[in-house]
Amino acid sequence: MSLNESVVHGSKASVKDLPSIDKLLRLPSVQAQLSAHGHTLVAGQARALVDDLRAQALAGVLAASAVTPDALGGALAERIAARIAPRMRRVINLTGTVIHTNLGRSVLPDVAIRHLTAMMAGPNNLEYNLDTGSRGDRDSIVEGLLCEITGAEAATVVNNNAAAVLLSLAALSGGREAIISRGELVEIGGAFRMPDVMDSAGARMVEVGTTNRTHLADYERAITERTAMLIKVHTSNYMVQGFTSAVSEAELAPLARARGVALVSDLGSGSLIDMGKYGLPQEPTPQQMLADGCDVVMFSGDKLLGGPQAGLIVGTREHIGRIRKFPMKRALRLSKLPLAALEATLQLYLQPELLVHELPTLRWLTRTQEQVAVAANAILEPLRAALAPRYTVTLEPMLSQIGSGSLPIDRLPSCGLAIAPVLSGKRGMGTALDALSDALRGLPAPIIGRIADDRVLLDCRCVDDPSEVINQLAGLRLAIIGEVA
Template identity: 65%
Template sequence: MTAPDESVVHGSKAPDKAAPKELPALDKLLRDCAPLVIEHGHTLVAREARALLDALRSRAVAGELLRAELSGLARTLATRVQARMQPAMRAVLNLTGTVIHTNLGRSLLADAALQQVLALTGSPNNLEFDLDTGGRGDRDDLIEDLLCELTGAEAATVVNNNAAAVLLGIAALARGREAIVSRGELVEIGGAFRMPDVMSAAGATLVEVGTTNRTHPRDYEQALTPRTGLIVKVHTSNYQVQGFTSSVDEATLAPIARRAGVPLMTDLGSGALVDMAALGLPAEPMPQQMLAAGCDVVTFSGDKLLGGPQAGLIVGSREAVGRIRKFPMKRALRLSKLPFAALEATLRLYLRPERLVQDLPTLRLLTRSQAQIAALAQRLLPDMAAALAPRFTVETVVLQSQIGSGSLPVERLPSAGLAINPVDGKGRTLEALAIALRGLPRPVIGRLNEQRLLLDLRCLEEPALLTAQLPALKDALA
């Protein structure tokens, strides 16, 4: 009896399967890819070639490698090298409806800030060099006068984010002493920044006063002792207590702090430098107001409502800011030259308040009208519907955007966008669409809500960035 065809029994020996010995040697593959080596250098290409051949060899031993795959090794290697050189941090389209999105980089930088960063990081600069004296300078000198002019402060300094500003302020003013905070302001932000833990890390002893929902001036007065080093107010930007509540504002606290001879520090977080209500947005406390109310130190973020890079800004009295600037921890938390350049350029835009909504992307996006956004949704509807048919239907919808990053958490901005519904009604079909959108050259990030995918168009200023990718999306879903 004739033995069965070995190619049927053993797949690895089937005519269309490649054996390990058929794989080219590393040197031969590199010679075949000489232009790729010239472009990227031997080290990178050889490393990717070696990894590619190892993976193919494993598949060949398992009888899973097709001979047809060997004809395209040069293209496969080129694809691997190109993918290796792609940055992990990429520009995306934020269609979530959250304007200042923490996970998507928060505020967008203004053109002036981008140009300043390019100009100063590609060349030596006077970050810590005094052009007048020719001697060593202090980076704070480049920005202090500007911050003082905008806020009315006597002095100012900058660190790498607002959490650092709060930590540094408490450490410099209350290390080894007590710091008084209302129980209703012992916030947790971002899953790791917890006020009690920050107090401990700063070396201060936390003294809680009042209750979760009600704190009165007498609570602060009764907590004052010779060991008190600081009174801290924390703006509860990422949550809101409603109902039977009472808190003590900075104007009421300031004379209490002065009589006790201790500084008053307030953490605003969001960092609005203009009256948001005047722009038709929900009101947000400003550093100028807190300083006028009598605060010795005010801290706030650079990359939230201020519309600049990540930074922690500290403004206040000359004495208090001087102590903060001299504290040893300051150097470890200082701002580097890239965000420093962007922050200075952003702050200078505030010298022209009439142009802010035009020049500052964050304010421009926040103040877009619902009618303008709805008109954009109508224009995009036919192209989106065609790209997603027949598996999905698309309709225009009224939506509610939010400011984001803890700023005014319960406030909403009237917006509009597109709602995408799966024809089969299955959640996994919708998830597949979300994955396809994230896999585009310029990933598109929407939000899933009630068995539909919502694309809020408030932050889409260049529709072509979306429509140019629709053919690729259609192919991905085919």
């Protein structure tokens, strides 16, 4: 029986109306798929399609129109496209959180993307010294930049800051004691807890002080011949207020030197610039920590620095040398992709006047409420038209946050769009809000906002080009209203 004869059974198709895999693959439209994607993928998806259609036929719910040549070719093409579509997709961040961990943290500057692409397009000198023609050290690609920017004697890099902490503890503690304030025994995302990290690294944790108050004398009394280091952890993802006391790195440095132990500081987000110069809340910098006497400072590459995921370790030549030679280093080393992006990002810091324009993270963080309102206003009327009459859209002031554990209580005056369902009461509110959020996430470039106070909020702080939102509104209206704009 030919494929076109399936309609003789009326509105429903039966199992005998299904084509063989061989017949399906010989359809002209499927031949084009075979040329584009090869036999293995197309045949596999063809078998899966026929299996699904067979199940529908056995259940008596398979429409005859579903087994016409055009329908079969179209269904197979959709399956193939879905199968090879990347799981990782670019999204539009309208959450109000600039450095959003779930959305990939910092966005790379254009110069880093161009350099990364160029380096990945062919062989590169990752571990090859072009001057001598001999084997090189991949750390050398960024070590000079890091030393110039921070004032460190030496530097090394690993794949994230958690790895930097783990490696530094393992290399410098040697199974001996590491003294830390109880107020700094932090837990960050993914249940990553400092006590567990110290244990995994082989360091014997010695807690001093209390949750809210730790004094220099607490550290002094805890140091013994078994002590390897004093470690400070910047509590960037929470803040204890009120009756508190902490000991700074500058205060600890003379004690560490006098007692012959290392002073190590985990800055976490680790900005390389004075944020206050840009009207932002102050964050400690590696430069400051090194000047205060730290032997080792660790921080992230993909937070306030604005680069790729990386753990950066800077400090004295002696301590960085021990870290670099520790066997664990090879397992945690940075690959060529983020290393290329990190090099290009760090080079921007040699040109500080360009940072606020070229570094997306800093550009978004420093936008005024009035500047954000320009983007929000551009989207307002097109969005109203797309969602009427089921939703109302208003332009409203909002508060953004830096994100990724950086300055958790500080908020940035912002502006955005508040979308509310048109309902007679609260009934159906949650369903309407979820439907809108689902539709926004289902767009070709998914739009991620947040739900608060019975509204979907779209904070426009991170919008560089409003047309990226506006050009998708016809699809949004179709998904929500069922009409073409």
